[in-house]
Amino acid sequence: MFEGYSWAELGSIFAMQGFAGLSLFSVLVLMALGLAIIFGQMGVINMAHGEFMILGAYVTYLCSNFFAENLPALFSGYFLIAMLLAFLASASLGALVEWGLIRHLYKRPLDTLLATWGLSLILQQVYRSVFGAREVGVTLPDWLMGSFAVTDMIEIPINGVFVMFLTLGITAGVWLWNFRSSWGTQMRAVVQNRVMAGAVGIDTERIDRLTFAIGCGIAGIAGSAFTMIGSTGPTSGQLYIVDTFLVVVFGGAQSLLGTIFSAFAISQSQSTMEFFLSGSMAKVLTLLTVVTILMIRPQGLMSLRVRA
């Protein structure tokens, strides 16, 4: 598939597609971070994760409309506020869902899958009723448009770089929260041994709810980032759920670093191959490679424990 390209051209193509893949990378990392917390740590298979992301995307869309109409002077800054609101909206919905649904199912992980799938159907229908079946797009502020031209052939989209730095920041935050805060320690204690954690005085129900809410909230931020790479429709989230689960499993369910590596590998290989093959074949090859590797190495790229 490389015939007819010189080495310099190939280098530029890889660089261009690599930077173009940054936005996809960011969305995957943010989605997967939330899922790594919910699935990797809590063991809940949240099939509605994509719908939490889309909630964030819709909130961003509403924000962009609101600022464009009422506060055009502040429009350039709306994205940051939108992300915050997206986080809050998805996190509140997450807390509600945990209270109403998930907390009854901690002992039946496979059943969380069915129940959250039902939830995702309901959310999709709600989005369709509220926002309409048509996909909506977001207007980006000027400073996020355009790209740096590094050389004649290589251009880097500004929004991709912005989202990537944001993603790295959030990842660092999650890492700090997970491994350095007392809350994160409590969460990991609850996951490892719920009864014992309760016995030493940890309020396990509260920790569960907050953890689930944070995971969903990060998905909401992923939704904000998502508005930069695609238009938002009621079923857009479903397209990402398989990729996200694969990212988490591929990276090693308990490893945050593994999650980032696998998101990077998956998004970059897809983005690069898209240049040479059709989009669908790029995706097939990427997913097939991941599945094959997982069959050979089921514990994922990085695993903290050999067997749970």
Added chain:
Amino acid sequence: MSSPTSRAFATRGEILAFATLAVLLLAVLPASMEIFRLNLFGKYLTYAFVAIGLVLCWGYGGILSLGQGVFFGLGGYCLAMFLKLEASDPEATKIQSTPGIPDFMDWNQLTELPWFWVPFESLGFALVAVVLVPTLFAGLIAFAMFKRRVGGVYFAIITQSIAAILTILIIGQQGLTGGVNGITDLRTLKGWDIRTDEAKLVLYYVNAFLLLGALVFCHWVLGTKFGRILVAMRTREDRVRFSGYDVASFKIFVFCLAAALSAIGGAMFTLQVGFMSPSFVGIVPSIEMVIFAAVGGRLSLLGAVYGTLLVNWAKTTFSETMPELWLLAMGGLFIAVVLFFPNGLAGLWQSFRQPLMHAIRRHAPAGSVVADAAPEGGTR
């Protein structure tokens, strides 16, 4: 589960329940609706093959597969390929630039039949492939996973990914597979027109008999020692392994069996509906099939059939009258089944039947009280 002392093939209650279903499928449904509706129910019944396969591998074996649509689809595609080749003889396709190949290949500038299509000109090969291709594929997946002791959630996610991959592949390779429209416009099976009302009735009965046969077979499988090991594995896998059983082989077998059942369902689907498309392969249909089994009761073979019929009938009715409510109803159903009725319709029936039977027995004369009171009374 019959009590350990009675080794009979089926208890009286089980035979009665099976006979009721047989009468419903073979007499009540065909007599009560016109052929269009009956064909619709025939379509639902093809999903029931998948559902009873899921009862075996999920309900009894504890292996949740989210990729049953893959096997349903592969089975359906294998037969559709044969039917499509029969429908595209050089005479019928003479207006194409390359006569004798399926129309969608011609539209995609293919000039000869791809190699993997060639054997499907033979009906015998196609029929063998219907069962063998999905079963071998399932065996490959299961072998890779279970020999490495991967199971549970991971297995569910991998099978789901495979469903996604296969869908994208089929849609992407339009010239080879018919793309998103699938393989359509199927006409005859060895010269026998499958589109007439009469053919639809015959196919409905073939399907119903196959399904009843599959139910008997699965019931037999569950009654053997294999069925007991399956349950033991679901409960305490490590203890079964320590007792010297090769756990992985049992899992591979039950997963292959479920795949073969799904494939038969897929082939019958193709025959009755007249086309096969990727929309029956992917993530959404695969999860819906799990729901059929869950609604019916994951431990009940007969329940799975009723669950499939009920959910699909509700789906058709809802989407005809108020499509916007359907997703809400379906979503609510999932949540309700998981939260409140983990054993589905069969569980509900069980808890309703027990007091009823007691009441009947109390009123019956003392001599006629039957001794078939298997107290734990699990359903099949």
